[in-house]
Amino acid sequence: MSPHLPARTALRCALTGTAHAEVESDAARALAVNATLSFVSEAESDTAGLTQVRVVPPKGIAPGDVTLTDAPEGWELKSADDGYTLSGPALATGADGEHSIRGRRLPDAEQLVFRTVETYDDGEVARWIELPTDDKEGEQPAPVLRLEPAASGNVLPPPARPPPPRPAAYPRRAHPPRRSPTPHPLQEPPSHRTATGPPDCSPDP
Structure with a gap:
């Protein structure tokens, strides 16, 4: 028998309807790490x-985070998507x-239902699958582990706010290539213009 389990009679006959499934922990506190x-x-x-x-x-305890620490001789644990x-x-x-498991971390909750x-x-x-209610316990209640509040300094931080969205980057507008000025249709091209200046008045030789 595991040292973590409460002392119980190894063999005990139980009448139908009076037996229960129970759960206890050595660290029944929200966010406890490596709790048995x-x-x-x-x-x-x-x-x-x-x-x-x-x-x-319950939600918050992934089957992959569960490790078997004590069980009847010859018993083995097999994990599934929703439990083990x-x-x-x-x-x-x-x-x-009787069996014991170790959880990586308990959820931040007031109670855990298994x-x-x-x-x-x-x-x-x-x-033993009936969920607890405020009125009364069901005929086949699921095991419930009640947790104390998380220890100071062991509280999950609030979720980080996502960064503000960046403004959309607009592509730069391509400038059209520069064009040489088109001469006026009545204006003579520069290469055909006559030189300007005072007239040549020197006598012929």
């Missing part, structure tokens, strides 16, 4: 043993299924 979560699936059948426990963690499954040889009839489905070797399935 300990789960107990109380035996519900007095004729069969547990062979599989499937857990769907722990399975192995059937436990003794009346034995609770929907749990248990399977026995005779095919019986117990679904």
Whole structure:
């Protein structure tokens, strides 16, 4: 039995309807890092043993961030997109299924709900998936871990504001090539103009 789990009787017969799935933590605080979560699936059948426990963690705990730290002998963890499954040889009839995982970081929330489905070797399935309400606890409540507020200095910073959009860059307008001035139609081109100046009045030789 894991040292992180509360002391419990190794073998215990539980009547149908009175068993529960439970979760505890050694660091039940929002944004806690590397927190160990300990789960107990109380035996519900007095004729069969547990062979599989499937857990769907709440938003903010990715299955890929979960590491198995303690489980019944021979049981293995397999991750899925929405959670993980722990399975192995059937436990003794009346034995609770206990396992522990380590989460990279707990979400910033007041409570965490872990929907749990248990399977026995005779095919019986117990679904602890009902979400908590303010009125009363459901007949098959999902395990709930209540968290204390995040420690000071361990609060997630507000999301950064996106930078202001840059003004659109307009392409520079291409200037047309310069053209040589077109002479006036009544103006003689410069190469054909006669030289100007005083008339030559010298006598002929």
